């Protein structure tokens with residue numbers, strides 16, 4: 001047996017072991033072709049099956065209605081930051097954003113190349129430690145954008161922002177896609193870089209309501225139109241085959257263990273283990289996110305001194321608990337406990353944190 005650690009990195013992040021094992025088993029001879037999945041044509045029937053299966057699994061697991069297109073694109077979530085305004089902006093209409101952290105800020109910056117995005121709510125005043133309450137987008141705007149989970153700060157929306165019926169709601173779900181059931185009908189567009197909660201780096205899942213595909217102006221380059229990829233089932237050009245293939249295996253696995261409802265149950269249990277320790281630590285561990293905005297995916301906290309934090313990260317590494325250093329915008333520690341992080345990993349971390357406090361307080 002190879003030695004595996006518990007990987008709490010924020011992304012690229014841990015993948016389910018059975019997924020890696022299956023990829024390894026079929027690596028040299030994929031589906032009886034005598035070639036690896038990296039070598040077969042993206043026009044072959046074997047590849048086509050990988051892609052249609054991956055797409056059907058997304059549809060099934062997330063309950064995607066038939067009037068939405070599911071696409072697998074390259075360029076990361078960061079490319080969607082500009083593809084959203086490029087494909088959805090309408091003349092003389094506003095683009096409204098909620099700023100809940102570093103990734104929202106970057107999305108807003110890109111929208112700035114297409115007009116003047118309006119930030120209707122922000123939690124920047126308290127270092128993005130909370131989700132603004134009662135967010136309500138305006139009428140007659142081109143689109144409304146928010147980031148459902150804030151990877152760097154460890155906050156997550158616990159409610160749906162209010163949006164007028166005719167306004168498409170756009171959501172960056174990169175770090176919490178499929179962490180709990182959602183109603184796709186509430187959204188016009190959902191996008192997520194795969195490397196956090198879905199699969200490996202290199203592919204971005206984009207879900208767009210069909211009627212929104214025709215908004216894009218003719219002069220926009222072919223590859224930058226969602227419509228191109230929607231009409232060609234993400235095979236207009238060569239797709240990132242290996243990343244999509246691993247996503248497909250990960251989706252198989254998520255279905256096998258009981259789907260998104262089961263994932264939510266597990267995610268709540270995992271997150272509770274860590275937040276309970278923070279809350280019972282008498283201030284030794286200080287959570288960054290306010291309680292009503294806590295993320296199921298990224299648990300962020302600080303300790304009395306940077307020296308203690310450093311010691312805690314190093315001690316964790318020595319125990320096979322890897323990737324606990326917080327992002328520089330918050331400091332301290334961050335445990336990313338995505339869908340693929342097993343309960344045992346979080347239990348091991350919880351035990352370590354309890355011991356660490358007892359020994360260092």
Ligand SMILES: *Cc1c(COP(=O)(O)O)cnc(C)c1O
Nearest residue numbers: 076077078103151172174175193
């Ligand atoms: C990581 C992340 C991104 C950036 O994703 P890339 O695929 O690296 O472009 C965007 N949004 C959120 C919420 C993220 O966590």
